[in-house]
Amino acid sequence: MNVMDTEHELLHIVMDKSLSLLEERKNNDVCCPHCFEVAKENCLRCDICTQVYHQQCSGLTSEVFDSLVDIIRHTGWVCLDCRTKTCSMLNAFRVALTQIQEELADMRTTMAW
Ligand SMILES: [Zn+2]
Numbered sequence: 001m002n003v004m005d006t007e008h009e010l011l012h013i014v015m016d017k018s019l020s021l022l023e024e025r026k027n028n029d030v031c032c033p034h035c036f037e038v039a040k041e042n043c044l045r046c047d048i049c050t051q052v053y054h055q056q057c058s059g060l061t062s063e064v065f066d067s068l069v070d071i072i073r074h075t076g077w078v079c080l081d082c083r084t085k086t087c088s089m090l091n092a093f094r095v096a097l098t099q100i101q102e103e104l105a106d107m108r109t110t111m112a113w
């Protein structure tokens with residue numbers, strides 16, 4: 001075996017290795033966190049948690065899904081879970097903000113004295 005042959009052999013090993021890696025990745029399908037089934041078609045990826053949901057698991061009707069799918073490709077989509085989380089975070093923030101505003105108003109009245 002000369003140097004050329006060894007190199008050739010090595011190249012084959014590397015190619016085989018990367019091909020099998022690609023194959024593995026292909027088999028490693030994304031699953032919908034709602035029903036734990038493979039999510040391939042009619043799916044939406046959440047922009048926040050990057051989980052992939054089926055249309056029927058996303059809480060959207062197929063009509064809404066069909067009309068949204070083109071828009072979502074440009075704007076992105078957020079799953080119900082994340083929307084609820086962001087919503088409660090926003091609510092907590094609003095409550096905190098009201099408290100600060102009340103405290104500020106109190107301070108102003110104290111200072112006016
Ligand atoms: Zn699903």
Ligand SMILES: [Zn+2]
Pocket residue numbers: 046047048049050051078079080081082083
């Ligand atoms: Zn999400």
